[in-house]
C-alpha cells in the first residue's frame with residue numbers, strides 16, 4: 182500500500198520546526214524517533230483522566246489505570262506474536278532489559294568459566310552488562326568477528342560454541358552498519374547446541390516484522406522511544422520457561438507474593454520482574470505507538486524505508502570521497518559514512534547549521550569503531566516520515582561541506 186507521507190508528517194508536530202531558519206531534516210531516528218500526536222495525547226489523556234497507582238487500589242481510577250497497563254502488555258504481546266502476555270516484562274528500555282537478563286541469567290545459570298557469545302557489532306549495552314558479570318560470576322565473553330561488509334558468518338559462530346556456551350546475545354539490526362543479522366539461522370544453530378539466544382531488537386522492531394514464536398528466540402528486547410513511543414520504558418520478552426526459571430533482578434513492591442523477615446516469596450510472571458510502581462503512562466503510550474504503526478502497516482513502512490535506503494545510498498555514493506561503512510546486502514535504513522578527511526564532528530556540526538540532524542561519534546560501539554579503523558562516523562538513519570527531497574538536501578549539503586574542506590576524488594577513501 183502507498184503511504185501518504187505528506188499526511189503522515191502532519192501527525193508529528195516536531196517535524197514542522199525550523200532549525201537555524203531552515204526546515205528541520207530529522208535523520209537521527211536510530212538514536213530516537215519523533216512522536217505522533219496520538220502518542221503525545223495519550224499521555225495527556227492518562228494523566229488527566231485515569232491516573233492512579235496500579236495493581237494495588239480497589240478504587241475506580243486504580244482499576245482503570247491497571248486495565249490500561251495490562252492492555253498495553255497485550256498489545257506488545259500481539260505485536261511480537263508472543264504466546265502469553267506473561268512473557269512481556271516492562272523495563273526502562275533495551276539497556277535495562279539486557280542488564281536484567283545478564284544479571285539473573287549469569288547468577289543462576291552460569292559457573293566460572295562458562296561462556297557468553299556476542300558479536301563485534303554490539304552496542305555497549307550488549308557488551309558492558311556481560312563484562313560486569315564477568316567480574317561478578319566469572320563468565321567468559323567470546324566475540325564473533327564481522328567481515329568488511331559488516332556481516333557475521335554462521336561458520337564463525339559455530340566454531341565459537343562449546344560445551345561451556347550458556348547464551349548467545351546479538352543485535353538484530355546494527356545501529357552503526359544497518360546490517361540485518363540472520364537471527365533465525367543463529368537461533369536454529371544455537372538450539373541445535375541447546376544454547377538460548379537473546380536478540381537486541383532496539384533497531385529492528387520499528388522497521389521489520391518480528392515474530393518471537395516463528396523465530397523461537399528465548400529473549401528479545403527493545404526500547405519504546407525508538408519505536409515512536411515515549412522515553413523511559415522498554416520491553417523484555419522472554420519465553421515463559423526461562424522467565425520462570427530466572428531469579429528476580431530487583432526487589433521491592435509488586436514483585437513479591439509475601440514478605441516476612443524470615444522468608445520472602447516472589448510474585449508470578451510478569452510481576453516478579455517489575456519491582457516498584459510500573460510506568461503505566463509509558464506502557465499505555467507505547468501501546469498507542471504500536472497501534473499507530475499497525476495502522477500504517479509494518480510491511481508498508483518496510484517497503485518505503487527500503488526505497489529511502491536505496492535512494493540515499495545511490496545519492497551519497499555519487500559524492501567524491503564518500504565512504505559508507507556497512508555494505509551488507511541485507512540492510513535496514515541506516516547509513517554510516519565519512520567523506521575524505523573531514524572529521525565526523527565537523528560534518529555533523531555543519532549539517533546541523535543547515536537544519537539536518539544526524540548522529541556523529543562512535544554510536545556507543547567503540548569496539549566496532551576500532552575494527553573499522555575510525556574514531557567515529559556520521560550516521561543518517563531514516564524513518565517512514567522522511568522523504569526523498571530530504572535525502573536530496575542531505576546529499577547537496579554534504580557536497581557543500583566537502584567543498585569547504587576541498588575534498589577531491591583522490592581523497593583518503595577512493
Ligand code: PMP
Pocket residue numbers: 211212274275276277304306307352354355356381383384404545
Ligand atoms: N542496542 C542498540 C542496537 C541500540 O541502537 C541502542 C540505542 N542506540 C541500544 C541498544 C540501547 O538502547 P537504550 O539506550 O534505549 O536502552
